[in-house]
Amino acid sequence: MAAILLQTVDWLFVIDNMGLLLGGTVVTIALTVASILLGFVVGFPAGAIEVYGSDRARRVVEQVGVVLRGTPLLVIIMILYFGLSISSSAFVTATIALGLRSAAYQSQIFRGALQSVDDGQLEAARAVAMSRFEAIRHVVVPQALRRSVPGFQNEFTIVLKDTSIAIVIGIGELLTTGQNLYEGGQSTAALEIFLAVSLVYFVLTFATNRSLDRLSDYYAVPEGTT
Amino acid sequence: MTQPLLSIDDLHKSYGSEEVLEGVGLEMDQGDVTVLIGPSGSGKSTLLRCVNRLTEINSGRIALDGQDVTGADTDVNELRKQVGMVFQDFNLFAHLTALENVTLGPKKVLGMDAADAEAAGRNHLEQVGLLEQADSYPAELSGGQKQRVGIARALAMDPELVLFDEPTSALDPELVGEVVEVMRDLADEGITMLVVSHEMDFARSAASDIVFLDDGEIVEHGPPEQLFQNPTADRTEQFLSRLHAHEETA
Numbered sequence: 001m002a003a004i005l006l007q008t009v010d011w012l013f014v015i016d017n018m019g020l021l022l023g024g025t026v027v028t029i030a031l032t033v034a035s036i037l038l039g040f041v042v043g044f045p046a047g048a049i050e051v052y053g054s055d056r057a058r059r060v061v062e063q064v065g066v067v068l069r070g071t072p073l074l075v076i077i078m079i080l081y082f083g084l085s086i087s088s089s090a091f092v093t094a095t096i097a098l099g100l101r102s103a104a105y106q107s108q109i110f111r112g113a114l115q116s117v118d119d120g121q122l123e124a125a126r127a128v129a130m131s132r133f134e135a136i137r138h139v140v141v142p143q144a145l146r147r148s149v150p151g152f153q154n155e156f157t158i159v160l161k162d163t164s165i166a167i168v169i170g171i172g173e174l175l176t177t178g179q180n181l182y183e184g185g186q187s188t189a190a191l192e193i194f195l196a197v198s199l200v201y202f203v204l205t206f207a208t209n210r211s212l213d214r215l216s217d218y219y220a221v222p223e224g225t226t
Numbered sequence: 227m228t229q230p231l232l233s234i235d236d237l238h239k240s241y242g243s244e245e246v247l248e249g250v251g252l253e254m255d256q257g258d259v260t261v262l263i264g265p266s267g268s269g270k271s272t273l274l275r276c277v278n279r280l281t282e283i284n285s286g287r288i289a290l291d292g293q294d295v296t297g298a299d300t301d302v303n304e305l306r307k308q309v310g311m312v313f314q315d316f317n318l319f320a321h322l323t324a325l326e327n328v329t330l331g332p333k334k335v336l337g338m339d340a341a342d343a344e345a346a347g348r349n350h351l352e353q354v355g356l357l358e359q360a361d362s363y364p365a366e367l368s369g370g371q372k373q374r375v376g377i378a379r380a381l382a383m384d385p386e387l388v389l390f391d392e393p394t395s396a397l398d399p400e401l402v403g404e405v406v407e408v409m410r411d412l413a414d415e416g417i418t419m420l421v422v423s424h425e426m427d428f429a430r431s432a433a434s435d436i437v438f439l440d441d442g443e444i445v446e447h448g449p450p451e452q453l454f455q456n457p458t459a460d461r462t463e464q465f466l467s468r469l470h471a472h473e474e475t476a
């Protein structure tokens with residue numbers, strides 16, 4: 001069965017069109033990086049507000065987060081692109097949708113990490129005359145960021161794979177490229193094409209997770225009581 | 227007449243409806259080593275934390291060098307530059323080496339440049355006998371070593387007064403001595419210290435004054451010989467005999 005489906009000629013077709021798939025891969029990477037960055041830039045302060053902000057600010061951030069996390073990504077993209085037409089660029093729209101949704105999740109990663117740092121750390125920093133902001137910045141945040149790496153790896157993987165949803169607004173990312181090959185090229189090669197596409201996703205997630213492992217090893221400090 | 231370095235007057239502090247400090251008064255001159263003793267829950271930590279305003283008071287007066295420091299217009303960070311603190315459970319910055327723990331305050335708060343702060347930091351680590359551990363992280367140090375780094379961290383700010391909240395009570399018994407020794411050296415050097423501790427050794431050999439706090443009130447105070455040998459209040463006597471019994475079983 002598999003032998004019939006996985007035909008050499010179809011693999012050759014995939015290989016011939018590797019350039020196109022790689023082009024899609026580049027778009028996928030760009031979309032992932034832009035979305036993760038937007039998610040970080042918005043999500044990190046949001047997480048900090050949830051921990052340190054005034055009651056009012058905290059409530060606002062929490063509620064926006066609940067809405068974003070509770071809405072399917074596809075719906076967010078549709079609303080932003082077709083409903084609000086926030087940008088004529090599909091890439092920009094997809095980045096905003098993926099980025100905001102990621103911010104809502106990243107804020108929870110950072111919130112948890114900030115809360116996991118013992119209160120004694122903040123207190124000791126205040127006791128050497130640091131302002132609350134300095135104490136958070138120099139003592140709590142560096143520890144919290146280290147503790148966010150595993151959650152962040154998870155989030156990275158999710159965003160990377162969810163960029164495929166951008167297919168609905170016609171961005172030439174990896175999955176779209178694959179689909180075009182299949183529809184406009186060689187329909188017998190469906191399985192081969194999509195297997196190749198999954199392989200690329202897998203390689204990307206694997207490579208980033210490894211890199212983040214390296215990064216966290218590099219910055220690791222011995223754990224234990226202080 | 228010289229004015230006291232620290233002067234606390236009619237200090238009241240409540241948590242909710244529970245009054246924890248009920249009109250406490252205390253004076254310390256420069257170079258004094260005052261040891262605060264008292265049962266658990268008597269308000270010792272609270273009193274210490276009021277002095278550097280980690281805890282806000284309800285009423286009364288705390289003056290450092292004659293300046294009231296309890297007002298809303300007092301810059302707490304200026305106050306804390308003058309008043310260092312050593313914690314029972316160390317609270318060393320977990321992500322920083324011993325040396326970085328000691329230099330963070332001077333660099334970020336006092337605006338020292340990195341090289342000066344490091345040179346000074348190494349001196350302070352040497353003072354507590356830990357120069358060789360300068361590059362170790364807190365998790366790599368023993369409890370006694372951690373507490374000595376904690377002391378060096380407080381000293382690095384060059385404070386006028388250092389508060390110690392039970393600095394040895396989280397330590398294994400065999401590690402208490404090294405910390406007490408460092409504290410005794412500081413006392414000899416004339417560092418002004420307000421110490422919550424039931425380490426009788428330290429109190430007898432280093433304290434200029436013992437203060438007995440019970441139920442949010444200072445029951446009595448006096449030089450160690452007098453307070454330990456001839457306490458005037460029954461409450462003090464009872465507390466001391468319990469403390470001795472405990473020391474003997476320990």
Ligand SMILES: Nc1ncnc2c1ncn2[C@@H]1O[C@H](COP(=O)(O)OP(=O)(O)OP(=O)(O)O)[C@@H](O)[C@H]1O
Nearest residue numbers: 241242246264265266267268269270271272273392
């Ligand atoms: N943040 C707080 N909120 C509410 N109550 C508190 C708080 N801190 C201390 N208390 C209460 O105030 C009283 C005095 O506490 P404090 O920690 O000053 O006592 P202590 O003499 O240091 O005791 P210990 O020897 O156990 O350390 C206790 O009854 C305690 O429960």
Ligand SMILES: [Mg+2]
Nearest residue numbers: 270271272391
């Ligand atoms: Mg206490």
